[in-house]
Amino acid sequence: MITLTSAEENYLKAIYHLSDGGKKGVSTNDVSAEMKTKPASVSDMLRKLGEKEVIEYRKYYGLHITEEGKKMALQTIRKHRIWEVFLVQKLKFSWDEVHEVADALSHVKSKSLIQRLDEYLGYPKFDPHGDPIPDEFGDVRVRPRLPLNEIELGSTGQIVAVKDSSPAFLRYLDKVGAYIGARIKVIDKTEFDGSVEILVDNKKSIFMSKDVAGNILVMV
Incomplete structure (x- = not known):
């Protein structure tokens, strides 16, 4: 079973977004700009993610997220967005306050916690910013906009x-x-x-x- 640190999960999530869900390659410079980190530090993190086989590098095509990487990125995104719903609906945070708090909470590893939280909230489909929440299988509901x-x-x-x-x-x-x-x-x-x-x-x-x-x- 692959285990990622909180930092690795954040990088993987960024690569997933930059690659448009795995549809295109991503450059190291893209990741560096997104994470606001020096390229040298990014290269070290990408090496670790490559060793865990959640991303791979293809010459001339850049970084690509693997199928296992997609699944893990989507689960992190799912947790983040469910926590945002909870913070806004139940704890009365405003929608501009929730990102950093939800980011910290999204790295909690308990699967049963997020399942119970999802049930408690009535299985929300979208977060407070309108972004779709992946279900437990990683499926995402897309609506035309x-x-x-x-x-x-x-x-x-x-x-x-x-x-x-x-x-x-x-x-x-x-x-x-x-x-x-x-x-x-x-x-x-x-x-x-x-x-x-x-x-x-x-x-x-x-x-x-x-x-x-x-x-x-x-x-x-």
Whole structure:
């Protein structure tokens, strides 16, 4: 049985995300930038992960996560997102506060703990940021969604997730009143700079830059 340290789990999770779920290769520089770590330290960690056969290196194609690596990454992601739901729903953390706490809790090895927590929460399908929660078998429920800046003028939809989950961005969304689950309508789009104006819940009008709108995901 493969056992990973907390640091190794974090690296594996990062590689999984960078590789788009194992669909493409990842460079050492990509991992270094994602983990905010010097390339020398990254190379040492990648060597360890390679020895445990959760990643492999292919010349000209970069790093690839193995099938076993995918399973382990998805279980870490599952635990992280379930803990985020618990922290927001039961302990009343705000959605911009939970990442670091959930990250620490996601490395707890008890399988029965996460199973009971999942049951206690009513088997949630999505975390507070709208990201899908893998089930115990690693299956992920995917729903169609588009960046808000790509929604056509006059179209309606529902905010279901955010691409940027940094605390600063989430606090900004709280400030302007754009939240997961909000019903929106695109009422204006500016060709010059790509900014948009949306109507939230048929009540409040919000102007957004192209960058902000591009980080909000909508199901139409």
